[in-house]
Structure formats: structure tokens, C-alpha cells
Amino acid sequence: MATAATEIRALTASAFRAPQKFVDFCRNDGKPLRGLVGGKELAGTMNVTFETIDPGTQEVLATVCEMGDAEVDLAVEAAQRAFVGNGKNGWRDLAVEARIALCMKLVELCERDRDVLLACEILDGGKVSELAEGDFGTIRDCAEYFAGVARRIPLGDSDSMKVAEGIRGFTYREPWGVVAGIIPWNYPIVLTAWFMFPALLSGNTILIKPAEDTPLSALYIGKLAEEAGFPAGVINVLPGRGEITGQAIAEHPGVKYISFTGSPGVGQAILRTCDRNGTRMKREMGGNGAAIVLGDADPEVVARMIGRFANQHFGQTCCTIHRIYVDKKIADDFIAAEKNFFENLKIGYQAEAGTQLGAVINATQRQRILKAERDTLARGGKAIVAGGDAEVAGKRGFYLKPSLYRTEPGLNVNPEEVFHTYATICPVSSEEEAMRLANSSPYGLGASVWTKDIDRGIALAKKFRDGTCQVNCHNTIAYGLPYGGQGISGGPGAGVNCEDTFRDYTQVKAVYVAEYPE
Numbered sequence: 001m002a003t004a005a006t007e008i009r010a011l012t013a014s015a016f017r018a019p020q021k022f023v024d025f026c027r028n029d030g031k032p033l034r035g036l037v038g039g040k041e042l043a044g045t046m047n048v049t050f051e052t053i054d055p056g057t058q059e060v061l062a063t064v065c066e067m068g069d070a071e072v073d074l075a076v077e078a079a080q081r082a083f084v085g086n087g088k089n090g091w092r093d094l095a096v097e098a099r100i101a102l103c104m105k106l107v108e109l110c111e112r113d114r115d116v117l118l119a120c121e122i123l124d125g126g127k128v129s130e131l132a133e134g135d136f137g138t139i140r141d142c143a144e145y146f147a148g149v150a151r152r153i154p155l156g157d158s159d160s161m162k163v164a165e166g167i168r169g170f171t172y173r174e175p176w177g178v179v180a181g182i183i184p185w186n187y188p189i190v191l192t193a194w195f196m197f198p199a200l201l202s203g204n205t206i207l208i209k210p211a212e213d214t215p216l217s218a219l220y221i222g223k224l225a226e227e228a229g230f231p232a233g234v235i236n237v238l239p240g241r242g243e244i245t246g247q248a249i250a251e252h253p254g255v256k257y258i259s260f261t262g263s264p265g266v267g268q269a270i271l272r273t274c275d276r277n278g279t280r281m282k283r284e285m286g287g288n289g290a291a292i293v294l295g296d297a298d299p300e301v302v303a304r305m306i307g308r309f310a311n312q313h314f315g316q317t318c319c320t321i322h323r324i325y326v327d328k329k330i331a332d333d334f335i336a337a338e339k340n341f342f343e344n345l346k347i348g349y350q351a352e353a354g355t356q357l358g359a360v361i362n363a364t365q366r367q368r369i370l371k372a373e374r375d376t377l378a379r380g381g382k383a384i385v386a387g388g389d390a391e392v393a394g395k396r397g398f399y400l401k402p403s404l405y406r407t408e409p410g411l412n413v414n415p416e417e418v419f420h421t422y423a424t425i426c427p428v429s430s431e432e433e434a435m436r437l438a439n440s441s442p443y444g445l446g447a448s449v450w451t452k453d454i455d456r457g458i459a460l461a462k463k464f465r466d467g468t469c470q471v472n473c474h475n476t477i478a479y480g481l482p483y484g485g486q487g488i489s490g491g492p493g494a495g496v497n498c499e500d501t502f503r504d505y506t507q508v509k510a511v512y513v514a515e516y517p518e
């Protein structure tokens, strides 16, 4: 049954209160939260701490110890020891089912403490509950998917092939060893799960470097991993700033593979660092998503759908829609409907019922977004919804209004990812013009076509220069299909969430065997 336009709404908060267990975890008996290295909690030799706050109130949730070079060294040593064990009982040697059993035990403990992890996502990450609850479901979904993949894709020897008379050859697939996941702040639980499960299930031991803004969920998952019975050193959590902790990880020759999710600039810089040591890397990076709305689409329905996706996590979603190309014939109606949707988003505190647009993650992001709004006007964009600061009574968060602009072909008003409920609408004369403009961006993460004509939509969607191309949906991600970027949005590697992701966490050697010469 078709959905009525009025039923399509933005993701919305239910009221949320932190459970006592979360409060106790953050309070930690008055001591800063420590890194988790080799099964021990470490304060760090730098004696540096940082505070993690609720972006909707600026209230300090917890103080966290920063890990430096010395702790990264210790973590790499611990992870390497755990990887090889005493020569036969390392993580790499465990039977697949034993690794799966531990991962599923961790999933059960996460589910037992669901409210604590939701509090991490809602209070530390600034998310509305409707999104946070969906994100939480990723933990089980991702673990189960990669457990299936781990059963299907054997490590070790392939079948042999005859290479020449008396010579055979085969491949030997093995985990990298010590693998690091560098995680951004916008989807801490999702991205930790997307990294952690394929990396662990393919036999690697791991370092997790959570974002400085959202360290709590990774630290909590690290504690649960210990309770689940993971051997010491298999999972290490290293909180700290990117330029300190992240840089130390990127520079460490003992780290054999890095899975980076974040902005293209940082990803490119880490790649250059990794190259010096021969460390391999996969990169999942930002986007500036395009949506093309064809003339047969219902402007009211599609404007609401696009508004819903553009506002997912207040626009702080890597693949979401920031550039809209709409057929001139329906442009006025579409713009009026989108304006209405953006203007009616309920701005508020993310843990209060009804909120649809909460605070952005930090003061720097707030400044960046305000600058991007000024730049859009300076480049010739015409404000439809003006943006700027917003007030939420009684809260000191980083609140901003949504912003929407009209533009025209030939004006490049929106060249960079603006991580907010921010979009530009460009009326176009043809599909070809729309596609040319959509593909003119250096990013290439996610794009969509909106039309009643599905075949036409599919044909057009395939022309996007993006890793994920959708028809009448956007931000849809499923296990079994790769989610990765083209252009500056992605790096080497298959993207996440598919069988090739699992293979990315392994390396392959060719082994040749000749008869001993007589």
C-alpha cells in the first residue's frame, strides 16, 4: 500500500534517561576511564585526560585517559602476543566456531546492557532514540552476517593447480595479524561493529581507536569483551585524539592493516603515513550525496522522503543527501514541499520526546556548518530555509537550524560535505543534465533516483559515479552488498558488509611446490 505523504516524517526521539549502570560506568568511582590494553586498564604515561560531553547540553559525561606512543606500543605487543599465542594457541589458531562463540557471547552481553549502549549513542553521540535503536541492532546483525561468512570462506590452503611438470601451486590465506580500526564520531556503535566482527572473525587481533568525541561505547564494549572471555590482547581500546593516539597507531610498524572511517583529508594523510611502513589500509570516507528527482515523481511524497534522509542524524550521515537535482516541471512544488518539511523539523534536545533535529557534535562542527552556509550564499545559492543558530530552552548544546538553498546549473555552491541538515536544490532540464551535475562532485559515496518508472530509475542509477546507487530510497545499507565509496569517498578495499570485506582482513600468498630435484 502506498504511504501517504503526511506519514513520512523525520526520525524522532522518545524520552530517554540514562540508566544507573551508565552513570556508574562514566563516574568510574571518581577516576578517569582508562584505555584497555592487553586485558588491563591503563591510565597512560602522558597523564593526559579529556572530557567527553553530551552535545545537547555540554554536560561532561566522563573524563577519559588519552593513550600515547607508549600505550600504542603496549597494545601492539599485547595484540601480537594474543595473535600468535605460544605458537599454537593464538587467536589465529582458534577454530572458526570458537571465535564465533566468543563474538556471539559479546553480542549477548551488549544486548543485556542495551540501555547502557543506547545511552552512549544518545547522550555521548547526540542521537535520537529512533536512530540509536536501529544502530544498536547492527551489533547482532553484523556479528551474525560475518559469522556466516567466516564459515563459508575458509582460510588456509586453496586447492592446488598444476603449474608445470612436477610443480604445483596453491594459495594460502591468512589474517594480517594486528589490525586497527580508526572510527569517527557519527556512528560509533555501527562502525565499531562493522570493523570489529569481520576483523576478529577472520583471525586478527584488534586495536580500536574511537573518536575523541564519542569514546564511551568502544570502552564499554571493550569491558564486555573481557567479561565475554576474549583472551587478553585480542581486543584493545585506545581512546585519544586523532593527532596523538591515531597518529601513533598509523605510524606503528607492528600494525599490519588499518580500517579507517572518517573524512577524506584525514584518510589521505593516514594512507601516506601507512605507506612508509607498508601497512595496508582500507578507507571509508565522507560523501556529498546527490538525489535526482524525475518529472513523474510526486513532489510532496518525494520531498518528505528526501527530507527524512537528509535529516538522518541531523545530516551527520556519510552517504546522505545534500544535493538535489529536480526536474524543472515539478521544481516549484518540490521546493515548497521540502521547505515545509525542513521548517517543521522539531529542533530540541536529543533525549526529549519529539525531537527530530538535535545539536551537532561539537563547537568546531557548528562553526564549520555556519561557514558553509555563508559560503553557499557567497557562491550564489539562494536561501529557501535560512539556517543559522537555534536556541533550545534550558540547554547549552550546539543547536543549528536546518538550511536549504536554491541553485542553478553552472553554480558550484555546494562543493564539500556539510555535515548537517543542509541541502541545495537545483532545477534541471533533463536527466542527462541532472546526472552530469550529480557526477561532477569528487565524492562518490551514495546517490539516488526518484521516479515511478523503476526501469528508468535503475538505468539511471547505474550511471552514478558512486559506490551505492539507489532507486526511490537512500541510506539503505544491507549485509551482503558492499558499502564503499568511489572517487575521494573510498580507498582500496571492497567497502564494508560483504564477503570481500572479510577477505580484506586477510592476505593471500602463492605457494609453489616442486618435486625435489633428483
Ligand code: NDP
Residues within 6 Å of the ligand: 182, 183, 184, 185, 186, 187, 209, 210, 211, 212, 213, 240, 241, 242, 243, 245, 246, 247, 248, 250, 261, 262, 263, 264, 266, 267, 269, 270, 284, 285, 286, 287, 317, 318, 319, 417, 445, 485, 489
Ligand atoms: P575525521 O576524519 O576527522 O576522524 C576520523 C577518525 O580519525 C577519528 O577517530 C579521528 O580522531 C581520527 N584521526 C584524526 N586525525 C588523525 C590522524 N592524524 N591519524 C590517525 N587518526 C586520526 O572524521 P570525523 O570523526 O569528523 O567523522 C566524520 C567523517 O566521517 C565524515 O566525513 C563522514 O562522512 C565520514 N564517515 C564515513 C563513513 C563511511 O562509511 N564512508 C561512515 C561514517 C562517517 P579524533 O576523533 O580524535 O579527531
